[in-house]
Amino acid sequence: MEACYPDKKATECHPIFIIGAPRTGSTLLYQLLTNNTEVIYISNFVNLFHRNLFAGFVLNGLLLKGHRRIHNSFSSDFGNTLKSGWNAPSESGNFWYNWLSKTNDYEENNNISQKKINRLQKLFNRVMALYERPIVFKNLNNSQRLPLISKIDPQSKIIWIKRDHVYNAQSIILARQKYNVSPNEIWSVHPKGLSPDDCSNEFELVANQIKLIEEKIREDLKLFPEENTLTINYENLEDMLPDILQFCGIKLDSLNMLRPHIKTKNSQRLSSEDWNRLQIEIQSLSLPQ
Incomplete structure (x- = not known):
């Protein structure tokens, strides 16, 4: 499919990456x-073609009458949006795992070949040139891949979303409970240096997971121009939405359409005993907000 579309002139667009700890x-x-705005993204339909992403975007335009349309997907099952339809945005883990390891995301920063980097550069540029819009990626394993992303496109834009650490940790604990994750097993993003054997309990494991993810993000953001990075808080998402849209090159006339869908809420859902234990673990790490 790619051969049917010759190389265009270099696009002025750059990819946008949403990163952060799980449950933020x-x-x-x-x-x-991605809801009817001036960006492109991997939809659930496009993700069916994760081995040939360019073909997926071309077919998406032909069969779904263009990529820019309202998906109205504002709920998910821990990131999975399949129930919201084919046009809902996908995390597309399959796409990234076609290129990268499933186990050591941080090692890929040094081990990936220049040939793969060049191919990813070409793929991203072709897709963005096809629509003349930036592409937005949200896959939280990319929080550990920023050095690699800086090699693919050093002008990438990075949005780091954070959440109050105690509520963030509580949400991870609840996800672990839902999926029956063993207390000595890491769920979701595996940051470098995190070992369940070094943690005395599940609360300590989760607190250190957040700590290590954020430490690596904080250090790796230095690889990008300061004006290409934006740090936001879940609790202030509605207030920061105009700044976020401008950062992404999205017209502010989308504000009124998007604001009603922002429903952020922090509330204690663990037992008082577990809540207190979690607070103690988070406070012991003195995490910067």
């Missing part, structure tokens, strides 16, 4: 930014 509101942000 990243999926909601992804859904907001």
Whole structure:
């Protein structure tokens, strides 16, 4: 399929990456930014063609009458939006795992070949040139891949979404409970240096997971121009939405359409005993807000 579309002149667009720890509101942000706005994204339909992403975008335009349309997907099952339809935004883990390891995301920063980097550069540029719009990616494993992303496109834009650490940790604990994750097993993003054997309990494991993810993000953001990075808080998402849209090159006339879908909420859902234990673990790490 790619051969049918010759190389165009270099696009002026650059990819946008949403990163952060699990359960910070990243999926909601992804859904907001891609709902009938001036960006492109991997939909559930396009993700069917994760081995040939360019073909997926071309077919999406032909069969779904253009990529820019309202998906109205503002709910998910821990990031999974399949129930919201084919045009809902996908995390597309399959696409990234076609290129990268499923186990050591941080090692790929040094081990991926220049040939793969060149191919990813070409793919991203072709897709963006096809629509003349930036592409938004949301896959939280990319929080550990920023050095690699800087090699693919050093002008990439990075949005780091954070959440109050105690509520963030609580949400991860609840997800672990839903999926019956063993107390000595890491769920979701595996940051470098995190070992369940070094943690005395599940609360300590989750607190350190957040800590290590954020430490690596904070360090790796230095690889990008300061004006290409934006740090936001889940709790202030509605207030920051105009700044986020401008950062992504999205027209502010989308504000009134998107704002009603922002429903952020922090509330205690664990037992008082577990809540207190979690607070103690988070406070012991002195995490910067």
